[in-house]
Structures are given as C-alpha cells and as structure tokens.
Amino acid sequence: MTNDKTNNKISGAEIILKAFVNEGVDTIFGYPGGAILPFYDALFTQNKICHILARHEQAAAHAAEGYARSTGKVGVITVTSGPGATNAITGLTDAYLDSIPLVCISGQVATGLIGTDGFQEADITGLTRSCTKHNYLVKDVEDLAYIIHEAFHIARSGRPGPVLIDIPKDVQNNKAHYSEKIKIERKSFQIKPYNTAVSHQKIVAAVDLMANAKKPIFYTGGGIINSGEKASKLLTELVHITGYPITNTLMGLGGFPASDAHFIGMLGMHGTYEANMAMHDCDVMINIGARFDDRVTGRVSAFSPNSKKIHVDIDETSIDKIIHVDVSITSDASQALELLIAEWKSRQLKSRAEEIKTWWNQIKKWQEIDSLSYEQSDVKIKPEYAVQLLNKLSYKHKPFVSTDVGQHQMWAAQYMQFDNPKKWLTSGGLGTMGYGVPAIIGAQIANPDSLAICVSGDASFLMNMQELATITQYNLPVKIFILNNRYMGMVRQWQELIYDKRESQTYMESLPDFVKLADSFGIKGMRCENPEELPAKITEMLEYQGPVLFDCVVDRAENVFPMIPAGAAHNEILLGKQASLYVQKDMNAV
C-alpha cells in the first residue's frame, strides 16, 4: 500500500476516467459487464463523469451520437466484451457513415485469454476495422493514456468519425503513471492547419465561376453542421451577398435557415420538385460539405449534365469519388466560406439576384407546383398533416428533433423547419431503424432545458423500445411521436410502386397498444385517431411536464412524394397524385 502511494501509480480504469476528464468529457453512455467491471468500479467512486445507463448497447451508441450531433462534442460509450461490443457495432457503423465523432471503450478478456474462445470473447478490433476511423487493442497499461488522447484527436479531427479502444481486463487493473493530457505525435495522420491549407488560386477559380453564373445553386450538407455554428452563419452570409438559391441534403438540414426565402427545400430522392429540377438545370453548382450521395444524385450519368461544379470538402478522398468536379477545395467549411466571402467582397460584387432573375422566376414556377402538397382528409389523419401541425406548434421552442428511418423520416425532413444547425438528428448514411429514441435521449441529456421530440414509425419504434426504461430512470421529458400506419411504410411504398403491390413481410401484425406500453414504463401515453382532435392533443403533449409516448394513427395508404425512383434522373421525378394533376393542367393551358 505504501509503495503504491509513493509510486503514485493508478489503475488503467482510473487512467481512463482521468483521461476522459482531461478531454472535456462529462457524460458517457454505456452498459456494464464482466470484462469492464474494473472500469465500472472506478466509475462508482468518482463524481466528475456522469454515466447514463442504456438498455441495449446499440442504443448507448445511438444516444452518444445524438449527444455528439446536438453539441458538437465527442460522444463516449463504454461497453463490455463479446456481445456488449458487437451490439455497439451498428451504432459505430452509423457514426462512420454520418461522420459523427465517437469514442467507444470496450472491455476485453484478459490478455492471456485472447484467442482462446474465452467467455464473452470477440475479436472486436477485427470486427470493427471497416466501420471505425481507427481502432486499438491496448496490450500494455503504459500505452493506455496516449491511446485515449490520440483516439479523441482522431475522432474529432478532419472528417469526424468513431474510434474504438479495446481494453483487456488485466490492463484495466494494472497500474501506471498518468497525470495530464499527452500531445499527439502521429505523423501519418496529418490534419491540415487551419490557415494554410487552401490555395488562393482555387478560391479565385471558384468565385470566377460563381460570379458569372446564370443558373447557380448552393448544395450544402452535413459538413456545414460538423464545422459548427460559425459555418452556418458564414453560409447564410454568402447566400445573402450572392443572392443565390440554396438546397440542403438530409444531413444538412438546419445548416441554413429553412424559413429564409433563398432556401428551396431539401433535394434528393424525396426532396422538393424545385430543388431537384434546379440541381438538374443549373450551370454552376456550389457543393459545400456534401458528398454526392446516391440518394441525391440519382442516375450518375444523368446528374446535372450541363453544370460546372465546385466542391468544398474536408475529406480529400470524397472529392471526385463519384462525380467529377471542376474546382475542388479540400478544407473545413468555415475556412473555405470565409475565403469565398472575402474574395467576393474584394471584387466589389453585390447580390446578383437581379441579374439571375430569369433563373429565380423559373424556380418560382417550379415552386408553384407545390410538390409537397397532399390530399387532406377530415376523416383520417394524413401523416403529412400530422408533421406539419407538429412543426407549427413546436417551431417557437426550437426543438431538437430525431427520427427513425422510413416514410416518417422523409415527412419529418420535408415538413419540419430547421433554422439552426445541430437540432436535426437522423440516420442518413446507414439508415438505421431504432436510431430515433436513443438519439433523442442523448440530445435531451445534453440539452436538459430544451424541447426534444422523436418522430418515429411503428416499425422503427419497436427496434429499441426498451430505452423507455432509460427515459423513466432519468426522467427525460422527451416527446415520442409515432406515425402509426401499421406498416413498414417505406418498404411497402417501394413494393407498391416497383414490385406490383406484392407486400412481402411489411405488414405489422400484433403491434402493442402503445398507450398501455407507455403506461407500463411509467410514461404518459396518448393516442389520436381523429384529425379534428390532433391540434389539441399535440399541444397537450408539448406542454406536458414529462415524457410522452404519442400514438398518432395515420392513413395507411399514404406514400412519400416527390420520389426519384432508384436509377432515375432528377428530372424523372414522380409527383404525388395531386401535384401531378397540377402539372397536367399547366401543360393543357398552354
């Protein structure tokens, strides 16, 4: 005992906690188990780090994602070996595709047992190689502190992403010296310094294209969100001083204020008619922080065939990956925006909205088609109506909104308005059902005084509903709004349109009674089946001081429109019944 005191060595488990504190971590999400007991024991006897107990490691990972996306900080999860770690893989893959900074600590069997098919042993470093930015197996407690600091550095630098650290039980128990944050010295992972990366020539080339454009458009994505509030402000400034239209990807919603007149809606497979047509017909496309994902481009050979493209991305390998661009700028979004604004101003250029009047008029004509319109009903609740109402009644509170995956996700993206970044939490790249509830838990934990809403579907909700217990344990006043159509809606829609209505395995038989389910977890349950009652009930949900599970029973037959079917081009977009009636009328009138 005396020896330990004079040596001043602490256990690996304590090193982990100290390193977390030095990295600015105050909240972690996780689930204990045999191989990570030493860590959880050290956790018990300290009070700087708060641990949120999930009910499934996948949910812990998604909660950390919601936490990270809503704050800009690195999300942290701690899980045990074997099934604990493998359960987290979906969350890590989700973070990998959506560029969310996460650090995952997984317990592992003692170093002597590795490779012996030990109890709860899994080769998690092998399993997560392709779904993490980097991962480690710590074999010596002397390396532990450095690895943790490097992991945080990698997670948050450049294009953010998940990092996993596998720590065997004996390494958690062994002792070493550690006191403060260690400087990272890895030469291979070089992050370009902020103020020296971008060549002036490229900025000039970009502004040359922008200043002479007749049909320009801004196309911005998750890179703006990851860059921070500053990027959002700079983007707004650039759009205003140029007077150009702007569209966002699913991941980029909130990066530019949706209520601003320059915003022409989300683009992509379920984006607005005007946004997709503008992308197809433009002559200069300015991509900042988006990656030309296939949900956005449609058929690559027909994507925006006549435009020059400018691409700003922090990840060099994303540039010219699928779509060839004319001017490429590898940098953080804020940095590039600052330089573009400075160059534009240095040329004494003002807003070109007048000069591109013909283009704006064309966009307005496309907007008049009102591609997001739907047939209202006074008998059934239309899901579009439900989300529109939710937006109207919650807008002033600037809520955090998460979704699961499917039709409800698209309707939330179409009808909720985000004027600020970091409020919108959705699984874009991986499209993980079961993301919504844990993600909103993470966001509510990080922002306890804000309104937090999860828009979910009946199929998605079932995937991580055990997290209702977490909501009750921490008394989180989240509002879970289920658009219940007793279907796996999006899959059913594709089966209807493409597979001749053969609804294979998409009907949700034996759904639980959501109100009774909520009650069993100690949560207020509400149901609405009547459109007339909906405004009052939504208001009741939003004003209730505590968590609410809202079963909104909606029209089963409704499909998400507009839709660019897989393999089609932007101008082959399908409009809903009502919208396409309008187009036909227009053609006949001429």
Added chain:
Amino acid sequence: MTDTVKKHVIAVLVDNEFGALARIVELFSARGCNIESLNVAPVSADKKLSRITVTSYTTTKTADLICKLLTRIVSVYRAMELTKEPGYIERELALVKVIGDEEKREKAIKIVDKYRTHIVDITGDSVVFEIIGTSEMIDEVLEKLSVLGLDGVSRTGVVAGFKGDKKLNNIYN
C-alpha cells in the same frame, strides 16, 4: 478504357503497427478484389515506417478508388498506383526447387540459364534456384520449368518503384 481488368500495383507507406496491414487488406476484400500478391517490410532506419506493395487484377476505376480510400486510413501516409506512372520498375524473387536425377537437373539449369538466376543449393537429387525478374519473367520461367516438374515454389510478389529521382512520397512535409 477504365473498365478493362488489368494488373495494378499499389504501394502504401504505412506506420509499422499491428492492425495496419489488416485494415489495408480489408479494403481490397471489401470490394471483392483478389490480392494476387502482397509484401510488407519496414523501410525506415527506425523501423517505424513500412512499405506494402499489393498486386491486384482489377479495373483502373476500382484501383483508383481503392487508392483514395487507402489514404483515408489513419496509419497510411501515402498510397499510389504505380503501373501507370512513367519510369515504373518492378522486381520479384522466386525460390524454386526441382527434384530429380542429373539429367533432369541439367535440363532445369539450361532453362533458367537465360534468366537472372543463382543456384542456391544443389545435391545428388535436387536443385534450388533463386530467380529475379519482373513477375512476367518469373511466370515465363515457371511455365517452362513446369514441363520438368516443379517441386516447390515460393515467390515474394512484386516490389516496385520508379527510375530516376521520382519518389513515392515526401513523408516529412
């Protein structure tokens, strides 16, 4: 043109640490790309830097994409497809064993004599050669020797680089 399958040689400079090679190999297998040959060895004086050379038969489009994705890996300094660059040179070494009587051994020696060969071992009933050349040359020799019967072949796979002062990477920038 970018769609025909041909031989591509990709060189990767990487931190010499466990897991780095696995990550790089996984990039190929994830794309259904068979690795024809691979070698890895430390190339810096402090042994902290390794060079991996991968040979794969694939389309140019896939090879370029893989190169891009390789540079995204944290441990990687630089990845480059070499065959399309001017001044490309490659070498491979093979150890080949032929077992047989004197007549068979003499026939084997006659075949390999035209190539850059060295006899590593010769006994009453066997001979082991070391053969150095491009991988096409080694393929040629092995084909000719196989008529006699090959009793053991071990190849290093391609190592490659450039003529003149062209470098793969300036790692201290």
